Amino acid sequence: AATPSVTVIGLGPMGRAMVGAFLDAGHRVTVWNRTAAKADDLVARGAERAATVEEALAANELVVLSLTDYDALYAILGPATAALPGRVLVNLSSDTPARAREAAEWAARHGAVHLTGGVQVPPSGIGNPESSTFYSGPEDVFEAHRPTLEVLTGADYRGADPGLAALFYQLQMDIFWTTMTSFVHATAVARRNGISAEEFLPYASSTAASVPGFLAFYAPRLDARRYEGDVDNLAMGLASVEHILHTTEDAGVDTTLPATVRDFMRRAVERGRAGESFISLVEEFAPSAA
Ligand code: NDP
Structure with missing residues (x-):
């Protein structure tokens, strides 16, 4: 039928x-x-x-x-x-x-x-x-x-493979929850500074809208394991995340989220990756076989 x-x-x-x-x-x-x-x-x-x-x-x-x-x-x-x-x-x-x-x-x-x-x-x-x-x-x-x-x-x-649908779903959810949590975190910092979520919204959205361009730029480099620091490097990334961390601290907001990102970057820098792109964090998360 x-x-x-x-x-x-x-x-x-x-x-x-x-x-x-x-x-x-x-x-x-x-x-x-x-x-x-x-x-x-x-x-x-x-x-x-x-x-x-x-x-x-x-x-x-x-x-x-x-x-x-x-x-x-x-x-x-x-x-x-x-x-x-x-x-x-x-x-x-x-x-x-x-x-x-x-x-x-x-x-x-x-x-x-x-x-x-x-x-x-x-x-x-x-x-x-x-x-x-x-x-x-x-x-x-x-x-x-x-x-x-x-x-x-x-x-x-x-x-x-019956696992694939679940895997792709969880990959999407990985991005969804960390991104949405970062939005709520940034909103908490804004709130402690007297800025409403509605006032922050257009700026949050414009950052989110810029993400696909970055993903498209970095995906082929990730696949090629090319982490050169020609457009960004971890020394700069680490300094940037530390500014977020201190802004968060100054606002009296919980720092766990930016501190976690900072810790990953710091660890990569300590391993000698200061001049490489932040995407080399993939080697911290899942090291390539030597
Ligand atoms: P719910 O958790 O509300 O679904 C509950 C259903 O599961 C009900 O029919 C409930 O029965 C039944 N159930 C749970 N435990 C048992 C049990 N031990 N024995 C018998 N029946 C049980 O989820 P949703 O309907 O919101 O979502 C369903 C699935 O879809 C979930 O896996 C969710 O992650 C996924 N999903 C949900 C989305 C959403 O926005 N809601 C979006 C994308 C995916 P009873 O009515 O008797 O409690």
């Missing part, structure tokens, strides 16, 4: 948005959630409520899971493994690459196929084709279900 039916297990904010998107696109949807009442309004919109997990699994080949983490997956599917053979589990719960690989093996032992997903948008982005979700797992299975999954968001297939 052009609009195959689908099961959704897990009706948190994400799962609920997914059910809504499937219903809007004309798919029949069977739902199950530990707290059954969360299905009530979705049933009123046309979803079918499964009385048990087994019933939810039996209803459709394609089973989308939207749970807090992989522990919830085992808690829910562990007692229902008899209903797993032949199912395609699209696991849109976030966790580590290792956990995703382990779940793929677990599913295979029970006759099911596991596709890993990493959704890159909040619930409000579900149903928008411009949103993106990483997927990994067997390519033929993914491609067979791609049109249905693209009802939720755009799909970015990363490869057969």
Whole structure:
């Protein structure tokens, strides 16, 4: 069918948005959630409520899971493994690459196929084709279900290794949380100086908007392990971060964040990298084999 039916297990904010998107696109949807009442309004919109997990699994080949983490997956599917053979589990719960690989093996032992997903948008982005979700797992299975999954968001297939979708997701989150934390930190310094977040906002945004240009400049150098200090060097970077640290201190704001960056730079300088670009920090984080 052009609009195959689908099961959704897990009706948190994400799962609920997914059910809504499937219903809007004309798919029949069977739902199950530990707290059954969360299905009530979705049933009123046309979803079918499964009385048990087994019933939810039996209803459709394609089973989308939207749970807090992989522990919830085992808690829910562990007692229902008899209903797993032949199912395609699209696991849109976030966790580590290792956990995703382990779940793929677990599913295979029970006759099911596991596709890993990493959704890159909040619930409000579900149903928008411009949103993106990483997927990994067997390519033929993914491609067979791609049109249905693209009802939720755009799909970015990363490869057969089940860990890849989780890995790319965590790489994005690494940037997201450190960047957002630095924004909140800078806002704290601004606040202690009587400057509101709204007043600071255009400047914060303009710095953030300049980041892609720097990434594009440095990425090929990182891959080539070329750390020459022709446009920046760590001696200058260290001095700059020390100014941030002292500004933070003077404002009576917690210094842990800039001090951590300072410590990395200082360590690299002590190892003789003062004349190299700050991107040589990659060798502090993950030293190349000698
Ligand atoms: P929630 O944490 O709100 O999802 C909770 C769902 O997991 C509920 O259905 C809950 O059941 C179920 N659950 C949790 N633990 C158990 C358990 N031990 N046994 C049975 N069911 C359990 O998350 P969201 O809906 O916000 O997100 C779902 C996933 O999507 C998460 O992995 C999240 O990291 C990821 N994600 C979320 C984004 C967001 O903006 N919200 C953005 C991108 C990804 P019950 O209702 O009974 O508690």
